[in-house]
Amino acid sequence: MPVYDPQHFEKKWQAAWEKAGLFQGLADAQGDEGVWDILPADKTSSVDARDILYLLFAFAYPSGSGLHVGHVESKTALDILARYYRMNGKRVFFPVGWDAFGLPAENYAIKTGVHPADTTRSAINTFREQIKRIGISYDWQTEIATSHEEYYRWTQWLFLELYKKGLAYQGQAMVNWCPSCQTVLANEQVVDGVCERCGHEVKQKQMKQWFFKITEYKDELIAGLDQVDWPRATKDQQLHWIGKSKGATVDFNVLSEISDNNSNINIRCFTTRIDTIFGVTFLAISPEMFTELGLHNLLQKNKLAEVDAYIEKAYSKTEEQRKIGEKNKTGVDTGLKVINPVSGKKVPVYVADYVLAGYGTGAVMGVPAHDARDLQFARKFSLPVIPVVKRSDADNPNSQENISAHESAERITTEKANGTNNEKASEIANKINVAGRENSDDDNLIHSEHGVLINSGVYDGLTSAEAMQKIPHDFDEIEIATTYKLRDWLISRQRYWGAPIPIVYDPSGKAHPIKDEHLPWVLPTDVDFKPTGESPLKSSQELIERTERLYGKGWRPEFDTMDTFVDSSWYYLRYCDARNREKFASPERLQQWLPVDFYMIGPEHVVLHLLYSRFFTKFLRDQGYLNFDEPFIKMRHQGMILGPDGKKMSKSKGNVINPDEIIAKFGADTLRLYEMFMGPIDADKPWDVRAVAGIYRFLSRVYDLLLTSAKSTSHVNSREKKKQVQQKLHQTIRKVSGDIPALKFNTAIAAMMEFVNLWENSEKFANKSDEKVTAKPGTKTDVRSDQNTDQSLLSQADMIMFIKILAPFAPFLAEELYQQLAVPAANHSEFPGEGEFSSIHLQRWPIWDKRLAELEQLIIPVQVNGKLRDHLLVNRDSINDEETVLEEAKALPKVTKWLVGKQLIKHIYLPGKILNLVVK
């Protein structure tokens, strides 16, 4: 009896595949060489775009701790797709690379003095071996690392292309500064006011920084989402990040303090609710905008000190302190007044830091009756609250003018209760009142929905929508406007381990691009890593000397490096021509392989990486380098693998599963299969230590079953059994063939298990058939002996079909079984390109026999009044004979029982599906 011992053969086949170069150089195959010889002539002769498939895995940061089970999951999922599509005759491009620049290696260098290049190199080596060990069929010839000169040379080239078009620019900016990491952080890297990486509180600092003008593409970044097949949630998050909102701007003229006449300064406010303009009782302006407009000069002497102090304080506030302000708003009355151009009313101007400088116009009109934040502010400064929009869905006969916020709120609650016109109305009203009493929070008092205008002069009675159309039309001071949350992308980093920004400054401080012949602008090695608050590159003598040598005395280099998101947002382009020294990729290769057909990526990259990648793609398209709009046609996320305790794996919690240990114990196939079996690919799933053994058991049974039944000499007599097993095989092929493209790996594996269970049981049954066999209930068995010459239940050809569908999931075991069962007999000349090695992974995917896969007899569930009572066995060719089916069903004893004394009103029959008898 052979024993399943993955350690014995997995490494052997790994080496054999590598030696044969089974999955290598596919990007180089032009349709007339290499593995493509195994494809039918019509596939290889023409390069049909539909036959090309670019599968992409979000390349990994090679961390020191090695491959994680989460990596295994997404890599295996894509590997299954790659192998499946290859076996189906597609030209699959499945590249690999490393997001090798980044902070961990640098932080490690600060701690230990080991150069990041060394750390990274050894980490990559570890990862590479681990990935090979789990049998991922990457094309290693395309391997890239973002820290390699030949890669970042093109990252720098991309920067310069953007620079030439004015899309890379330098600007003074208040930046998020992490005092611990000693670097600038993008807004995206600040989470809850603290540094995403180290958790330290982030401070504000004014610095000169490089930006990419991603906002240039904001509308296209929205529109492009319609072209791609991505999860809805991802699209929504991108849209939310771009944050387009339509509204209007209103210019409020500032009255001069002395004369009370119009000044020449306007405060422009952005609002999405111009219909509420009659409700404006104050203006709030951000400290930054206050300064920018020079309003300081209009202040009266007695206000100067107070206002300046407030602004000073606001500037120094950290994110954390501003968050506290969310609940307790601050501001200061400037003493200035403005005129509401629509109502003509005079309202005060406040400086308040709840108004964001970076959004809209940096100033807002305060409408406390219809905005929760404005209401909070109005409460604090005892400003009036004027409701100007009432709910339109309930009748309100007693419309009052100038009611207080409290009164209006009360009315809202009663309307709410009256509106829900059922028995529960009083209950609901009660609830609301209780809530109102217990929770005096102002949120309960405002209503921010659209409705019908009141207290709005000639506009009374218009709906919000109508007013939003009409008001801007009637006033020159009001313009329809759109604003976005998306900011330009700050890419400067005061770090060492990244691509140097390819810019030099002349003695006057003017920026100049690095000349093309000086690319790659190499990252120097003679640097001091210790954080000083300045870029580590400043400590490089070599870089400074290089700059002066190449550009002249007094020239100095840019010392900042680029955000690593720049590296990782164009790598999928480089893959297709990874060794090109003339271009970032040749136009032919780009045209042939891109865009990416399927991208598998962690949900953590939903916003930034994808947005940046799309931006680069659109930019390069506009420069004529690409002929497509969107880089990733179809994209799905893998879920997170949680620890056995159901929590996120982390060293500190001690719940980390090490893939190496699983491989050592059970082999790589078990690891792969288990991770695919855990559940839907996009769900978060906890690791179950014991369930892994179940997969190992399954693979052991497959191994035993195939080898023993192939070599079995006992005769099998039951034609019935044979047919059953063969039928199940074809159903399984059908199921697996459908599940793989749908990424339903868990159910594909379950189907294969079902097949193996049936086959195994039948095999046992067959072996025992000499003895007295009692038929199991439910299976309509007939133990009549048939004359049969086959030795086992399944022919060798059938067995190989099963091995083929198993191959993408458990490539090592499949190869081992295939070699043992098929190769001695296989005709090698069938695969001229492959010489001696005929691998299972070069075989064609099996085609299921439609007739065989279909059941001859169907079991129709029979319901009485919707409740299942019995089943009826119907021959496939008579399922449409409704009369007979009905009569036979009525005759079933368990059904008859429920029909006695009742009258059959009607029946619903779905041929082959269900029969429901409705009785009274």
Place this chain on the structure above:
RNA sequence: GCCGAGGUGGCGGAACCGGUAGACGCGUCAGACUUAAAAUCUGAUGGUGGCAACACUGUAAGGGUUCGAGUCCCUUCCUCGGCACCA
């Protein structure tokens, strides 16, 4: 607060378009083998009642549509992910 995903046995999860709820795996229980254990194999396994046949009940809670609802609609609750003073 807003946006999104979700809630099914002891656990991970199945269930195509509204048509047999719980596939498959784990665990548990019982049995076989064994001096014993492990491993392996066989059987049972949502809950309640019943010796049994069988019946009732059951997909977060409540209501609705339908011959029929895990699936569709309404209301409520909970969990997870993201965003958050975005005017």
